[in-house]
Amino acid sequence: MSKPAKLPRPARQDNRRQLVLDAAAAHFRARGFHAVSMREIARAAGMIAGSIYYHFPSKEDLFLAVYEEGVRSISARVREAVAGTDDPWERLSRACRAHTGMLLEESDYAQVILRVFPDDVPAARATLVALRDDYEMLFRELVDELPLADGVNRAMVRHMLLGALNWAKFWYRPGGMTPGEIADAMVAVLRNPAQSNEVRTDA
Amino acid sequence: MSKPAKLPRPARQDNRRQLVLDAAAAHFRARGFHAVSMREIARAAGMIAGSIYYHFPSKEDLFLAVYEEGVRSISARVREAVAGTDDPWERLSRACRAHTGMLLEESDYAQVILRVFPDDVPAARATLVALRDDYEMLFRELVDELPLADGVNRAMVRHMLLGALNWAKFWYRPGGMTPGEIADAMVAVLRNPAQSNEVRTDA
DNA sequence: TGCTAAAACAAACAAACGTTTGGTTTTTAT
DNA sequence: ATAAAAACCAAACGTTTGTTTGTTTTAGCA
Numbered sequence: 001m002s003k004p005a006k007l008p009r010p011a012r013q014d015n016r017r018q019l020v021l022d023a024a025a026a027h028f029r030a031r032g033f034h035a036v037s038m039r040e041i042a043r044a045a046g047m048i049a050g051s052i053y054y055h056f057p058s059k060e061d062l063f064l065a066v067y068e069e070g071v072r073s074i075s076a077r078v079r080e081a082v083a084g085t086d087d088p089w090e091r092l093s094r095a096c097r098a099h100t101g102m103l104l105e106e107s108d109y110a111q112v113i114l115r116v117f118p119d120d121v122p123a124a125r126a127t128l129v130a131l132r133d134d135y136e137m138l139f140r141e142l143v144d145e146l147p148l149a150d151g152v153n154r155a156m157v158r159h160m161l162l163g164a165l166n167w168a169k170f171w172y173r174p175g176g177m178t179p180g181e182i183a184d185a186m187v188a189v190l191r192n193p194a195q196s197n198e199v200r201t202d203a
Numbered sequence: 204m205s206k207p208a209k210l211p212r213p214a215r216q217d218n219r220r221q222l223v224l225d226a227a228a229a230h231f232r233a234r235g236f237h238a239v240s241m242r243e244i245a246r247a248a249g250m251i252a253g254s255i256y257y258h259f260p261s262k263e264d265l266f267l268a269v270y271e272e273g274v275r276s277i278s279a280r281v282r283e284a285v286a287g288t289d290d291p292w293e294r295l296s297r298a299c300r301a302h303t304g305m306l307l308e309e310s311d312y313a314q315v316i317l318r319v320f321p322d323d324v325p326a327a328r329a330t331l332v333a334l335r336d337d338y339e340m341l342f343r344e345l346v347d348e349l350p351l352a353d354g355v356n357r358a359m360v361r362h363m364l365l366g367a368l369n370w371a372k373f374w375y376r377p378g379g380m381t382p383g384e385i386a387d388a389m390v391a392v393l394r395n396p397a398q399s400n401e402v403r404t405d406a
Numbered sequence: 407t408g409c410t411a412a413a414a415c416a417a418a419c420a421a422a423c424g425t426t427t428g429g430t431t432t433t434t435a436t
Numbered sequence: 437a438t439a440a441a442a443a444c445c446a447a448a449c450g451t452t453t454g455t456t457t458g459t460t461t462t463a464g465c466a
Binding site: 031120156165167 | 233237318322364366369370371392
Binding site for chain 1: 417
């Protein structure tokens with residue numbers, strides 16, 4: 001008989017892994033990957049730089065963990081938002097509101113996705129791109145469900161919508177339009193003609 | 204009488220300031236501000252790191268010079284593009300094609316604007332934001348000229364358009380749609396209704 | 407209570423960073 | 437031809453970087 005395999009002792013309850021992750025998310029979101037040092041993250045978590053390496057093997061791995069949580073959380077939030085209805089436009093609107101809310105206000109983790117480019121983290125590049133692509137697939141499905149005019153390029157509609165929403169981080173200011181209002185406005189422009197000579201008021 | 208002010212001797216003709224600037228633009232565009240070192244830029248220009256400081260007092264100043272040239276060049280290109288016509292939609296279309304072409308293909312300098320955030324360069328932050336705002340003012344005027352339906356939020360239209368175009372850098376691939384086609388497609392979505400039940404074929 | 411592994415600290419590492427200093431070459435105006 | 441300034445090189449500066457190593461503290465189970 002082989003010896004009974006030793007079960008690894010469970011993690012302590014006072015361990016600060018989550019604290020490190022939160023601090024990393026906050027810093028990466030605010031200043032990007034390269035501008036943030038391990039020492040800054042450690043200090044924000046009340047630790048010393050070397051201690052982080054007990055939980056994460058490298059700075060890039062730490063970042064990857066943050067990014068993964070970012071995608072996971074925004075993905076979950078959007079799925080939950082669209083669950084309530086079957087109307088295609090309403091589902092898209094809800095998804096956009098959730099998406100924009102997370103990216104502009106609610107989550108440091110999600111905002112990291114907009115702040116850091118995959119090329120900033122060479123070792124994790126492919127993984128980051130794959131994660132983001134996975135998330136965008138959600139919107140691909142939502143746009144595919146829409147009743148659009150024949151010949152409308154749905155990929156283009158998706159790219160336009162996500163681009164417009166993501167870019168809002170550059171002009172969004174707290175106190176002005178809320179993320180939800182911004183999302184609604186963008187969807188409305190997509191849905192309705194903007195050109196005056198094509199506008200018709202139902203008579 | 205004061206002595207006649209000495210005229211500063213003009214710059215030599217073989218000086219490599221422009222070479223440094225080009226190398227810096229190429230590197231900053233590809234990898235951002237913090238990931239690029241002065242030594243890399245110098246090597247690409249066939250020099251040594253310290254030599255750059257003869258032409259630029261600091262890394263941030265070098266970057267600022269690149270960014271300024273980026274804004275200047277894309278601004279000039281767009282102005283030249285719209286000069287040929289008075290039709291508001293045509294002017295916007297031409298501006299968008301020029302804008303997108305510069306940002307996706309033509310100019311390393313212009314692409315730096317999309318790659319580096321003002322916060323990455325603290326000492327130049329305010330200047331960078333001002334430069335970008337100045338450039339966007341061009342599009343503000345173009346959108347203001349459009350014959351849009353009453354109640355359409357023109358700032359939102361502008362933000363949506365620029366966001367959609369700028370974001371294209373994340374999915375644009377050479378060999379697919381050209382920058383010009385992308386710009387046309389985005390303007391078309393703005394101009395025409397996407398929703399099927401509002402589409403009318405003239406009978 | 408005492409043992410063990412988890413989780414942290416303290417300190418150092420080599421490498422890379424932006425920048426400075428001082429000297430050398432090269433062009434240009436006189 | 438000469439002097440002066442422009443343009444660069446060579447080498448080092450002090451600091452910061454991500455990471456490693458060895459040691460200490462501490463929580464949880466027997």
